[in-house]
Amino acid sequence: MTSRIRDLGIEIGRMPTGPENTICDVQGVKVGHVTIDEGSIKTGVTAVIPGEGNPFREKFIAACHVINGFGKSAGLIQIEELGTLETPIVLTNTLSVGDCLRGLVQHMLHVDEGIGSSTGTVNSVVCECNDGYLNDIRALKVEPSHVREAIESASARFEMGDVGAGKGMSCYQLKGGIGSASRAVESGGKNYTVGALVLSNFGEMEDLMVDGVKAGREIHRALYPERLREQGSVIVVLATDAPMTSRQLKRLCKRASVGIVRTGAYIGHGSGEIAIAFSTSCRVPHDSSCHVHLSPVSDDDANRFFRAVVEATEESVLDSMVCSSSVEGRDGHIRRSLADFTELFLKGC
């Protein structure tokens, strides 16, 4: 794996990280990628597996929050209503949501023969950003089969940067993509983990902040990029092993925006910003025969978890950038890696 932001000596926030400093520090979470990189096609699929077993039969307590709704993600309405997640979370480009939905439905029908026959249907969750600056997004090159491929390749160790759904993404007019981080949280005498994974694709270069340093101004002076109408977005997936109700998880989602803002952006008009959070602590059976017993963490400790979300999200965005290589995509469009400009901001950090 390429260097991460922490390898540059930049420590975001004040809380301790988990052992790998990724979302997979939350036990059971896995991440898989399929990258499609053929000429002007720079896109892919990333799947976040929330935990072991059949998520339809043993659901995860979950929540989501739309920070800015200029986006096309699917599956959020039911999470909002029922507070549960029953499939992996699939990330891809904006125009491929349909294909990924098809692929995720097929996968779930394969996993569970009762869906749509002996029981109800399944709520498949697919989120997206628009990678159309680098990727020939009109070519619709993501296929349903890529979803299963991403799911089956998922592991607790995964690449970051310009991989999977992140292959063609742009962040602060530099190269964005997949980033992840985690924080350790103590509450009620127990140790928990909060992990974040972002698909970053937002922001104007001049606004980029790296741990308080106005790095974007310097890089902008060096590059003088064309000022493009921002068409960005960002998806934040949050995982925790702490027991939480969906109300509590929704409040975590709302703090994802704080982490994003700390990197300099301001929730731009065209930036579809969406957060989904789930807890691995207590599975909700599809069948009502067995009961859920929940001892949620106290709201008095909410700030510890909020701070963990903020720090992990901020660090994930920065990792999504420094872990990416520079990429040339369609029509000669190029996104440089933040890693190329470390000398411009490291002194200030």
Add this chain to the structure above:
Amino acid sequence: MTSRIRDLGIEIGRMPTGPENTICDVQGVKVGHVTIDEGSIKTGVTAVIPGEGNPFREKFIAACHVINGFGKSAGLIQIEELGTLETPIVLTNTLSVGDCLRGLVQHMLHVDEGIGSSTGTVNSVVCECNDGYLNDIRALKVEPSHVREAIESASARFEMGDVGAGKGMSCYQLKGGIGSASRAVESGGKNYTVGALVLSNFGEMEDLMVDGVKAGREIHRALYPERLREQGSVIVVLATDAPMTSRQLKRLCKRASVGIVRTGAYIGHGSGEIAIAFSTSCRVPHDSSCHVHLSPVSDDDANRFFRAVVEATEESVLDSMVCSSSVEGRDGHIRRSLADFTELFLKGC
């Protein structure tokens, strides 16, 4: 067309209908169906075309409302944020949302070469109900090409009942499907139309009310149906030529539930109930060069429009039932037409 509820002498509410008493009484609105009826496959696609021209370049002011979010519709988040509709509204079965999204994206890429190349992406709206009682929904027989077929076949005159997306739907454990109605509304000295189209798939038989008469009790006594765990849903599309802001249209959406409730249901747990409303009065250009001038109807007249929504929605549900034939689907499952039981409730109406 088969008989409608009004042909049975039942007049819902007190407001006058439009000339055809369908959503297409709103000038420019068209509806197209593709019905898939092959053995145990009873499903399809219905497209509602909001008006003439390219909806991406000249958007419709719109709103949506999730009455109960146990549903998998796509495209609502952006309507909520931006208050505009930029594609036809496509209806289908729950597990085919992905295929219809793919089809609608392909259609829009065909309509507009700028999408995803010289400008941003497109927000495709696909709503669904679960027709799995009659339809072998796991077979995933809806294909992307059906969307374009439905759009191209759209007309201001269209079939109701067990057609298009309505082919396999159930309502009050009888046959549901597509229904539509309209009302004429006067406001500020001008005449407007409010139209509704429903995809009905909800409710328990005993609860069915026809214009205040507890028809469901009588039919239940006659049929003694198996009491199934309700897995229903209903989609309500509302159109008007009255100038309205998205805030006003959202308030129309909320009254769709009143029309549904008047037919006896109570927004059941498993019933994904969603309403989308759009106005044809004032198109919003994709390019900001020209300005929108809006003179919305006064909120003082809101009740006239609310009542129109309620009456048109209630009548649409009833029409979706009486216009349907009885249908036998997968595994010998049968849904009878409400039209077969008129003698059981007409005397009370």
Add this chain to the structure above:
Amino acid sequence: MTSRIRDLGIEIGRMPTGPENTICDVQGVKVGHVTIDEGSIKTGVTAVIPGEGNPFREKFIAACHVINGFGKSAGLIQIEELGTLETPIVLTNTLSVGDCLRGLVQHMLHVDEGIGSSTGTVNSVVCECNDGYLNDIRALKVEPSHVREAIESASARFEMGDVGAGKGMSCYQLKGGIGSASRAVESGGKNYTVGALVLSNFGEMEDLMVDGVKAGREIHRALYPERLREQGSVIVVLATDAPMTSRQLKRLCKRASVGIVRTGAYIGHGSGEIAIAFSTSCRVPHDSSCHVHLSPVSDDDANRFFRAVVEATEESVLDSMVCSSSVEGRDGHIRRSLADFTELFLKGC
């Protein structure tokens, strides 16, 4: 107590009621009234006590839902965020919310010396309807002390109709006010109660439905009332002893509108419709030292609770009307009791 709707032989719905068929069938709930009836002053205060002890130190899991936000209730934002109720719920007229807030704050400061000194502040919940048709609402005759008086007089047996906050309210252009009902619900092998209390002040006469019978049309023909611009509202308080999360309680709140709609109204523009629900099952300590253990009822049984809410709310509205006497208020304005017109609709029920 005057006759209730059930005494007229009208049974709403099909579920069994609790022993008293009021919200106080939920153990620990009490209701108190202060009625102010002096010439053109027809108003008052009603307090719903959610349970024993200090609600600030041992909070109730709660939720609220704004059906239509043309209203001035206070305290809902924090219920929405934190999912807890920490004071009695006080009902009054629209312009007296401030005085009741003052009174409720004073009461809570008296109950708990730590509020605002050793710990945070308190979220006081005051809801309202506009009784200005009968009451000289500009006179602002409700005083902070009335809140404490209402709370201290609270009991599990309470008057309905034109009492307390209901003194001056109008419903379907007849006399409205306070009504209440309850239903017994079985879930997971246990027996629970759902109770409702309404402050009714909404609707146009012609729309009134009594158990499916279009009673309003008949009464309208008899009375020919002036058609007033509707300025109504309705507050619904729901209580249950079933263990529920705030997400589940919010879904109960949404079904309150179904009960209202079944009496004929359509969520009019000017009708501020708000529901608050709380569970007495599991108290949340203000201090985080002790943990909450929650085994919420299964969502699979949600429909039983939804139906209970619908039936209890519908019956509460009707009780608020038949339990009221006719009242003459300011400027000779008169609201007749529904009880005066039973012969016009009983034959149809």
Add this chain to the structure above:
Amino acid sequence: MTSRIRDLGIEIGRMPTGPENTICDVQGVKVGHVTIDEGSIKTGVTAVIPGEGNPFREKFIAACHVINGFGKSAGLIQIEELGTLETPIVLTNTLSVGDCLRGLVQHMLHVDEGIGSSTGTVNSVVCECNDGYLNDIRALKVEPSHVREAIESASARFEMGDVGAGKGMSCYQLKGGIGSASRAVESGGKNYTVGALVLSNFGEMEDLMVDGVKAGREIHRALYPERLREQGSVIVVLATDAPMTSRQLKRLCKRASVGIVRTGAYIGHGSGEIAIAFSTSCRVPHDSSCHVHLSPVSDDDANRFFRAVVEATEESVLDSMVCSSSVEGRDGHIRRSLADFTELFLKGC
């Protein structure tokens, strides 16, 4: 007036300010204070007058957004539903919302004789923060008459810092209070102003950022304050003369949180964060006889307005701090002014 943050050489953001760099740069907006400073009583009332004339008869298009709902503000529900503001916005301490509601209702009844007699009631907007660290909030020293006094004293030139409702507020464990700023925005060839006013009362010292500089860490090292459980909040009032729909204004409100976050906070659990925005461009008549004609600014220019909101809010928070003197309140509690610590962070800015 004491020095503002800009007087220290710190320029927040990159957009030009209005002439006075306050919310009153939006033509017609005025601000008035009543400060109550008697021993352990450190509190008050601040009124924001949205414009000339009777706001009830000619309403302002408006919106609000609850960033974090741990708060007790009143009047937001109707703004959300109807998208209009019809009174001044009054700010005060948490336990005095009731008294200020009473005072604002009395004021409006005085302004308009039709309220509650010939027409409906009025939606009074009162927002709050908890000043209980410095102020003996249990004493309930704010009286209804203070509201009218604040309104009548309102002017386009007003004090900032520890005045009015800001008298007892704390921000980042330093002295907070009232701050304000503005930005000039060009859109569609026209020049507009966006103004912000904050009542600041949130944050932990170590988190304070001044224009990217981690000032809080330095000050914390100097002061070693007791780490208190945060009980903060912040109210942001936004005004603009640009024509906007309530949907657009709501999006402005959401960006207020970005400005807050840029000063270092992370939307803490106990921090009730609420934003209200109104436009002075187009008044909505209470009577429906005359029509509203609206030409809202294009969403394509949304980012200009968002950036203006972010910069003005960030600067308002900093001004609320540097314009405050140090204050000693109840029980010897002291909040120091940020102005005392400029040498600790100015070098980094």
